[in-house]
C-alpha cells in the first residue's frame with residue numbers, strides 16, 4: 001500500500017516535472033532584449049527578465065516568434081514604490097500602418113496609489129477601444145499572471161486567469177477582427193509623465209530611478225508563423241485554447257470584475273463619440 005502510493009506520488013511528480021519542463025520559460029530561448037543599452041537583462045539562466053528605466057532611456061524585449069493566434073502568459077512584477085509617470089507595456093502587434101494590436105499597459109502611480117491597467121484592441125490600424133481597470137491586488141508586491149488569448153473568435157484578456165475583457169469576432173456585422181496579420185509579443189518600460197499618472201498631473205520622480213519591472217514564466221501556446229505558414233497548419237486545430245471561449249460562469253465572473261474594477265470604458269463614452277458609439281458596443 002505504502003509503496004504503491006509512493007510510486008503514485010513519484011509518477012505524479014515526474015509528470016508535473018515533465019509538464020514543467022515542456023512549458024518552462026527560457027527568456028534566452030524565446031525572447032530577445034531589443035533596446036535600452038543594457039537596461040534590459042536576462043538573468044538566472046533565462047528564468048528571469050528585468051527591464052529598467054532611467055532618465056536617459058527605457059528598455060524593451062520581444063518574442064523571437066511571430067504568431068497567427070496564440071495564448072501568451074507572462075508573470076510580471078511591476079515597478080514598486082513611486083512609479084508615477086512610468087508605463088509598462090505588454091502587447092501583441094503586427095507591423096505597418098494597418099497593423100493589429102492587443103494591448104496591456106500598466107500606468108504607474110505614487111506609492112500606495114493604484115496602478116491603472118489599460119487595455120486596447122487595434123484592428124487594421126484603428127484602435128480607440130480603451131478599457132481601463134484598477135487591480136484587486138498590489139501588482140508591485142509580487143508576480144501576477146497576465147494573459148492574452150487570441151483565437152479566431154475571441155481576444156480575451158486575463159489577470160491571474162480571471163477574464164477581464166472579451167473582444168469578440170463580429171466580422172459578420174462588418175467589424176474587422178485581427179486574423180490575417182501575424183503578431184509578435186513586445187514589452188517595454190518607458191516614461192510617459194505627460195499623460196500616464198492622473199492624466200499627466202503627477203510627474204516622474206527621477207531621484208527614484210532606475211525603475212525596474214520583472215518578468216518570469218513567459219509561455220507561448222501558439223500557432224507560430226514563419227515563412228508564410230503556420231505551425232498549426234491550415235485545417236482545424238485541436239489545441240483547447242484555439243477554440244476557447246468563456247462559459248457562462250466565466251462570463252459572470254468577468255461581468256463582476258468589470259462592475260467592480262473598470263474605471264473607463266470607451267463603449268460608454270458618448271461625449272467622445274458624438275456620432276454614435278462604435279458598433280461592437282451594442283452587440284452581445
Ligand SMILES: *[C@@H]1O[C@H](CO)[C@@H](O)[C@H](O)[C@H]1NC(C)=O
Nearest residue numbers: 107109113114116196197198
Ligand atoms: C493614481 O492615483 C490617483 C489617486 O488615487 C487615481 O485617481 C489614479 O487613477 C491613479 N492611477 C493613475 C495611473 O493615475
